[in-house]
Amino acid sequence: MSTNSGTMLSLGIDVGSTTAKLAVLDGDTLLHTSYKRHYSRIRETVLAMLDDAAPLIGKRSFCAAVSGSAGLGLASSIPFVQEVWATSQVVKRLEKDIASVIELGGEDAKIIFFEGGADERMNGTCAGGTGAFIDQMASLLDVTPDELDALALKHKKIYPIASRCGVFAKSDVQPLLNQGASKEDIAASIYQAVVNQTIAGLAQGRKIGGRVMFLGGPLYFCRGLRECFTETLKLDEEHAVFPEWGRNAVSLGAALYARTVRVSDAVDAMTLDGLKKKISEAKLAPPASRTEPLFKNKEEYAAFTARHGRASVARSSLEGFSGRAYLGIDCGSTTTKLALIGEDGELLHTYYAPNRGNPVSIVREELTKIYALAGDRVRFAGSAVTGYGEDLIRHAFGVDHGIVETAAHYTAAKHFRPDVDFILDIGGQDIKCFRIKNGAVDRIMLNEACSSGCGSFLETFAHSMNLTAAEFASKALFAPAPVNLGSRCTVFMNSQVKQSQKDGATVEDISAGLSLSVVKNAIYKVIRAHSPDELGKSIVVQGGTFLNDAVLRAFEREIGREVIRPDIAGLMGAYGAALYAKSKAQPGVPSTLIAPDALASFTHESKTANCSGCANRCLLTVNLFPGGRRFISGNKCEKGAGTSSVSADVPNLFEFKRKALLASAPDKVPEKTAPRGAIGLPLCLGMYELLPLWVGVFETLGFTPVISGMSSKRIYEKGQFSIPSDTACYPAKIMHGHMEKLVETGCPTVFYPRMTWNLDEKAGDNHYNCPVVAYYSELLRGNMDCLKTVRFLYPYLSLDSEKELANGLYRELSKSFPGITRADTKRAVSVGFKRLAAYRESVRAEGERALAYAREHGMPVMILAGRPYHVDDEIGHGIDKLALSLGFVVVSEDSVCHLAPSPDVRVLNQWTFHARLYRAAAFASENPDVQLVQLVSFGCGVDAITTDEVKRILEAHGKYYTQIKIDEIANLGAVKIRLRSLAAAL
């Protein structure tokens, strides 16, 4: 017991992923709190915090407890308490009438419900939307978290940003930045994404009401975030509680816990020196796995730099130069690059800098500088732009040419190595790989939204450790034992790093480990190579990330081969664009690039609007330039830009199917319904295939079928709160919204059957549905309260025979509708199957018409091969329209698969929808004018099997394989690059 006073001192230490917190209690009086970022120096930080508190503690003895995910390692000899549990204890003690608590930390998000069945939840492993996510977004906007907060308070508009995970959100934010959306609006949209994530991912259908307490660092510091939460949850001041001790809640809880644990006396009463000794001596276990250092010694490194120093390009000074010059601009996702070259490809001027959210002003500044340096000695004979911001920059500055990124990079790589057969480019946010065959880009591989182990990823980690990217990289070179961090997405990597920090890994080892991860991610996830020979013999690596010697070394070591890294690795896109401009220049024709005087009076303004061209209602950014010139971005098709040039009669099977399905039933309950009333059919998942069947069945049985219509972001949000499994595919998750809509529309009955099998097309080993399509209604029934207010029919049905289907329907329907007889269902089923057959026949006929049309007009055909539900506007994100605008005739997999036999596949070909993919691929293989692009929904487990097979079928016949992964993400920038590259390669 203490000697100085009658009460007991207790200490709570909370070490999270980014910060450490300390609370000192004297009895029930809060004596001291502190809060500090630890930059992964956990032990040092905690010891320093204890020193700060030393004057208050003096020689008194105390009890102590540790909490937090990074505190686990400190706790071997000090009592440990789980942080959510600690929080709930402290809230129960300090505040009355709290119904729920929302706590956001560095990498965790938690929610605690006190009323009506207490429950404590933490975010799953795939969920950003926390403090680290906000930091990451702030660095993307080139502001501090405080500035981000100040910006958010001034917003006018909220953009939809994918809220499920940090990586996705980032790929939404980046294009908004490039399109010139205001930082204020983006900042607030980021906060809104965090709020949506918390509500959807954590509350999962439970209403957050009553008095809500908000805890944790981000909610303590960010006023804009608080505002977002209270507005979204519709809380007034009385019901939103932000306690003064909010950011120290867990450490307080740990201090309280320390008093209650009964452990050995030695722990019960400690002195400050004793505790410090324990922490200094805490055994930090060695990390699971380490690898060889990147360089053994300085000599090895010197030889390495000398070898790569040879891949350099000639330079001369713009100030002394006169003659013709060509400008290349690469407006990438995070950086903007410029290269000005002379007649011999020599570099006259280069520029490489982060976008800082506004590429237009950066290009303008730089161009002004170039013009000043050039004086009137230099004639600008051509210019070209590439990258995400291609369209915007081209319109803003009158650039002569736009060039696809892949083509720009190949042009540049060829300059260094004419026989180059493989290019790997790791940029800020993209990984691009292309294989070159016979002088043309043969295969393109791009990273998917969920594996962005790229440059900005290293940068974010550097910043989180309070280092610049360059400092961080240089630390990696001689790290004695690089940590093996695996090759997963950023979100996973964060916790992997957290774990190794806990295990005592140094910044050096982590930096080297991350370099290895980036490389492994590229080789095994993006390229999916089994051996170095699969890459190529003459490899050029480029992109800003390869300027990092640690990454370059890691790559060479992993593939066991020397590669070429040009000294302008970060500028290759711009350099290639400049070379392209030079090749396109015609003698005597001046460049259309903006003139110096016009540039001096150049202005740029942007505002947003919703497109009214179609149901997508894309959020558009309207950029205004001098002279009333406008450039519109954010649109998925050319309609919004007002430049639609695609003739209306070019066949598009996606549009054809959409029209046919939407026309088959009304999307509202009509005033007069058939005698058995309206029956709601959600238009998603399997319904996209079988709608004509069910409409036929129910019309014949005296119902009025009502469909939920096309999906939209709004529909998704309507049902988002009841999704129990965040990692299911978007097409499944959007079902919740469709159900809400049908119930809202007033359907007394709603139908979505459980179907283990689909139609038997005799094309494979079996004809299953995937587990999600087959049984999702089971989940809907369990998780959607609105379905309790209607008659939800979800019988097990089989399509294997008319009799079987009639039997199943009779069994289910006769329970609720006694008037229905066996004969009725038999007749209904027969009508239904006829309707289905007619619909399927019309799809095939339209497919054949499309092929004939394409051949007649000499147009290439694109099979957008996915699932029936990928024709949906929201799920397919209008990719069909994009393909159309690139000059393709668009067909679906089910409209052409009847034209080819089932190919041999090496896997179990047991799903109806997937068997169509293989046949469509076989069809594409046999026809030179047909390309196949596979649409894959993120989280589709079955496609992990099909993609490799479809690819194999196509590549065996020398065809390109292009895969597009889609999710909630609404931006088509990356998709566009991919499809354009494909079009360019043909």
Place this chain on the structure above:
Amino acid sequence: MNKNYVRFTKEMKATHTILIPNMLPVHFKLIRRILENHGYRVCLLETTGAHIAEVGQKYVHNDTCYPAILVIGQMLDALFSGGYDPDKTAILLFQTGGGCRASNYVSLMRKALENAGMPQVPVIPLSLAGIEKHPGFENSIPLYYRMAYGVLYGDLLMSLANQTRPYETEKGAADALSAKWTEKLVDELSSGVIRYGRVKKNYAAIIRDFAAIEREKLDAVRVGIVGEIYVKFSPLGNNGLERFLESEGAEVVVPGLLDFFHYCVYNTIAEYGLYPNTRSRVKYLGAKIAHRYLLRKQRDLIAAIQKEGTFRPMTPFDHTLSLTKDFIGYGTKMGEGWLLSAEMLELCDAGVMNIVCAQPFGCLPNHICGKGMMKPIKEAIPGANIVAIDYDPGTTAVNQENRLKLMLSSAREAMEEEKRKAAE
């Protein structure tokens, strides 16, 4: 499906070593010995370590389920190690079939072998469906019969050891006893005809032996483990989940492997009920016989445990079935299907309110039968304390342990609360 798979020929029986993955430590030791006694050379892979997942990720599409990555990674790792000659090695995988992507493990294994330059290694799917022909591997009744006993004994040993380990005064006593009995049972299972009377005597002896282990009085929280079959059982798949929970002072309760086979059998019955016009009546009648047989076997086992009185028996399968009725349909059968929900309900019914639902990241059937059923179960059973843990090559132990610790904190609080109430 590729029809030109490499066969396991009769000659190979003598020349080849068959590698099998170690899914359940106790059961598979029994199964290995049974196979050995049928004349096969068998090696049960017990390798661990992060490199296994790494090898798997190189040769299997990274979005494929974690168990596939691990099992295939483990096999290839063994072959790469040089310890096994690819010309004299075969691989045995357990395969259930059905609409889940897990039915493709055998195909994925073969593709991986091809890409690794070892296409000659035969892969034998051990499946009751028996879709492939491997002349050297017998699909015989005696073999399966013995394996069925292996499963029964395995479940018993696993359950008794789990109920003893947290309380034993001499650490390691339960595991040692389990190992001792494994050896003894194997000898019996391999010699000639299995006599049921003898089996029942063994049950009684095993139970008696476990009951004789000295135990201290302790209030351990009981934590049930359910989930995708591989990560539920395999320490490699779930980062040593059982060991972690026991180190935190919990008693683990793991519903047995027999239930999974029983579930497969029962699905044939349920299916015939749902689709009588297109499903085979013969298979249905066969399944009914098997169902009754399994019920009887389980009942005898339960009776033996009850008779001795120290240990809690497993839940009878027909009772598990009846618990499920209001929550999920018996036609929902891909992967672990309705059994996963059923096991959560069965645990709650037996008073084990704390449950870990272990699943590979993004597991398709688990969206529905695991995470999808937690809300209705928690609504119907207020005290249910269920935590879903994802397993994946990228998820870290610290993340998983922190969530497990949260579940354990709530579990302990509930236990204290109950004690307080009982005292009043």
